[in-house]
Amino acid sequence: MPQSYHPTTRVLALLELLQNHGQVSGGDLAQMLDIDRRSLRRYIVTLEEMGIPIMTLRGRHGGYSIMPGFKLPPMMFNEEEGFAISIALSAARQMKLLDVASSIESARAKLQRILPEQIRQRLATSDAAVELNLQSATTPANREVLARLSHAVVHKQSIHVRYRGANEVESERSVDVYGLAFHAAFWYFVGFCHLRRDIRSFRLDRLLHIELLSRHFGTPANFSVLSYLRSAVATIPRTYSVEVLLKTDMNSARKHLSDAIAVLEHAVEGVLLYNQSEDLSWFARQLASLPFDFEIRKPAQLQEEIRKLANHLLTCC
Numbered sequence: 001m002p003q004s005y006h007p008t009t010r011v012l013a014l015l016e017l018l019q020n021h022g023q024v025s026g027g028d029l030a031q032m033l034d035i036d037r038r039s040l041r042r043y044i045v046t047l048e049e050m051g052i053p054i055m056t057l058r059g060r061h062g063g064y065s066i067m068p069g070f071k072l073p074p075m076m077f078n079e080e081e082g083f084a085i086s087i088a089l090s091a092a093r094q095m096k097l098l099d100v101a102s103s104i105e106s107a108r109a110k111l112q113r114i115l116p117e118q119i120r121q122r123l124a125t126s127d128a129a130v131e132l133n134l135q136s137a138t139t140p141a142n143r144e145v146l147a148r149l150s151h152a153v154v155h156k157q158s159i160h161v162r163y164r165g166a167n168e169v170e171s172e173r174s175v176d177v178y179g180l181a182f183h184a185a186f187w188y189f190v191g192f193c194h195l196r197r198d199i200r201s202f203r204l205d206r207l208l209h210i211e212l213l214s215r216h217f218g219t220p221a222n223f224s225v226l227s228y229l230r231s232a233v234a235t236i237p238r239t240y241s242v243e244v245l246l247k248t249d250m251n252s253a254r255k256h257l258s259d260a261i262a263v264l265e266h267a268v269e270g271v272l273l274y275n276q277s278e279d280l281s282w283f284a285r286q287l288a289s290l291p292f293d294f295e296i297r298k299p300a301q302l303q304e305e306i307r308k309l310a311n312h313l314l315t316c317c
Contacts, residue, residue: 009078010035014043015052023057023065077111079119085111086123096140139205141187148210149189152177156216162209163202170208171195176217179225183233190225190232192217201232234263238276240299242283246271248292256290280305 010033017024017032024032030040044064048054053067077085086108093104112120152159160174173195180189187204245267246253253264253271261283263274273294277283284305287294296303 009080010039011043011046012078014040015047018047018054018064018066023055023063025063029064077115077119079122082111082115082119082123139186141182141204145204145207145210146180146187148212149177149180149204152212153179156219158213158215158217160211160213161202161207164206164208166206174213174215175200175202176219178219178223181226181229183226183229188229190228199228201229231263234261234275236276238278240277240280240301242273242275242277242280242299242302243297244273244275244287244302245269245295245297246273246290246292247294252292257286261286281308284309 013033014029017029026037026040030037033040033043035043044054044056053070055065055067057063057065089104089108089111112124115123149159151157156176158174158176160172162170162172164170173193175189175191175193177189177191178199179191180187182188188201189204190199190201192198193200246264247270250264250266250271253273257264257273261275265272265274275283280299280302284302287296287302287306288309296306
């Protein structure tokens with residue numbers, strides 16, 4: 001069934017199209033808005049009644065446009081757009097994604113000022129009622145660093161960085177940045193490291209200095225930054241290497257296990273889970289919470305932790 005729109009939504013969409021595209025033919029506007037010519041003319045009249053001067057050029061190459069030099073009124077949003085922006089700002093605030101708390105509150109205040117009273121009240125009600133269960137960033141990303149890295153990704157421009165590793169050792173290297181991602185409470189960038197001659201991931205909070213280089217690069221076809229990052233974070237070498245056979249299907253396994261802690265592979269008997277862990281007692285609790293059976297293949301210490309946990313639960317009963 002086609003999606004229905006309130007007339008106000010279409011009027012605002014029409015204004016957005018005229019603002020972004022300049023002169024547009026009536027046929028094109030009607031097609032983009034999924035309306036007939038009669039409705040289009042009615043919406044044009046509505047804009048004119050709002051005080052927006054619309055120029056109409058008839059003929060083969062005619063169309064509609066906003067009068068040159070006219071300063072549009074403050075930005076307008078319909079209720080769906082306002083709600084989407086409000087939720088996005090709430091998510092950014094709660095997750096502490098960026099070190100721009102004051103800017104987020106300023107943006108929220110501006111959004112409230114430009115919305116009609118009825119929509120403003122409904123959004124205020126939603127904001128007070130909605131809670132988002134989100135994983136907060138351990139360290140908010142610096143907006144200047146994000147801007148430089150984003151420029152490097154879009155323009156395929158290599159960077160030179162000074163970086164402090166997990167072992168606190170500092171190094172300098174050049175990187176072809178393929179993309180940025182927020183994953184498992186940290187910001188990362190992923191790319192080809194010319195020092196290691198391989199693809200590597202880097203945490204933004206360990207970045208000490210960044211400089212754009214004049215060298216450009218090409219990105220591998222179909223490369224997924226987040227897919228690479230999920231696998232890389234879950235397989236960082238740690239004290240214990242874990243292998244568990246999950247006696248279920250892949251969809252059920254992914255539903256109950258975060259990709260931040262495990263790499264999952266199809267197997268004849270079910271799904272194989274691979275993990276690198278420092279805390280086997282914690283990992284035993286994760287396995288015990290699963291609604292399906294499993295078989296621990298390694299390490300033996302994890303089997304012992306499961307036994308301890310089972311005995312503890314029996315004692316509590």
